[in-house]
Amino acid sequence: MRKIPPLRALQVFEAAARQQHFSRAADELCITQSAVSHQIRLLEDHFAQSLFRREGRVLKLTDKGELLYQEAARIFNELSVLNQQITGEKQQALRLAVYSSFAVKWLIPRLSEFRRHQPDIQIRLDMISDDPVLSHSEADMFITGQKNQKGYWQQLLHKERLIPVCSPDFINQGQTLDINWLVEQQLLTVDEGPLGLDWQRWFEDNDMAIPHHTKQHLFSHVLLAIEAAIVGQGIALASDFMVVDDIAKHRLIALPFAGIDTGFEFNFLCKQRRLKEPAIASFINWLTLQK
Known part of the structure; x- marks a missing residue:
């Protein structure tokens, strides 16, 4: 008779290894943290191997634990696909967690194409x-913005570069667009919390200080600043790829000033073990082809 590891313990181990945290695995599986610990002990007793080690407060997989995790993730994915094939169960709606700015300004205008295909x-x-x-x-x-998460496959979508934009009607015909003009305009400033004010960062990156007399209208979210720019209330800083449609439709123009790279990256992530699911694979293929 083949000797296989206890399957419930293997399921719990996969969640704990992916989350690198017993408590988060417990929340995901709707069980207690002590139940997670118990299942992990059962699995370690079965293999007579330690599967986790602690480095300070961080939970890490041992070499054997890493090997088991990779194979367990693959097996669970194949079982999920097989289940759909045998039962004929249709793929339920895929849930995509996404920043509101990315969704509204970039994803939603393109999503109808995916739905057509x-x-x-x-x-x-x-x-x-x-x-x-x-x-x-x-x-x-x-x-x-997360990346290099254990158990997750990732694809870089865009690196954030902020560029100054405003409505075409905001500029007088023949106006000289230089820094002297810029500081006389109303700047639509986004408060990005710990990162500070976006226009403040723009001036610092360009080795300048904002003159005291420069007017700033403060917003809590970039979507609000962009919409204010579209209706002619001032100049906003926006991720270049997010306003490409607004620029193409002449709702905004990109001003001839330097942009700034923030270092922030928009990444797509999904569980490594779910990459072969047809619906997720189709969405990834479509997403990575978009401009």
Whole structure:
């Protein structure tokens, strides 16, 4: 008789290894943290091997634990696909957790194309403002600033570069667009919390100080600043790829001033073990082809 590891313990181990945290695994599986610890001990007793080690307060996999995790993730994914094939169960709506600015200014205008090509795949957008906990209880797929997350496959979508934009009607015909003109205009400034004010960063990156007399209108979110720019209230800083459609439709123009690279990256993430699921694979293929 073949000797196989206890399957429930293997499921719990996969969640704990992916989350690198017993408590988060417990939340994902709707069990207690002590139940997670118990299942991990059962699995370690079965293999007579330690699967985790602690480095300070950080939970790490041992070499054997890493090997088991990679194979367990692959097996669970194949079982999920096999289950759909045998039962004929249709793919439920995929949940995509995504920043509201990315969704509104870039993804939603393009999503109708995906739906035309894949009408049987439903994508539910869940808006986020901060980086979410990566868990299937939150979403199936994520567009986030997080990267290099254990158990997750990632694809870089865009590196953030902020450029000054305003409505075409905001500029008088024949106006000389230089820094002297810029500082006399109303700047639509976004308060990015710990990162500070975006226009403040722009001036610092260009080795300048904002003159005291320069007017600034403060916003809590970049979407608000962009909309204010479209209706002619001032000059906003926006991610270049997010306003490409507004520029093409002449709602905004990019001003001839330097942009700044913020170092922030928009990444697509999904569980490594779910890469072969047809619906997720189709969405990834479509997403990575978009400009």
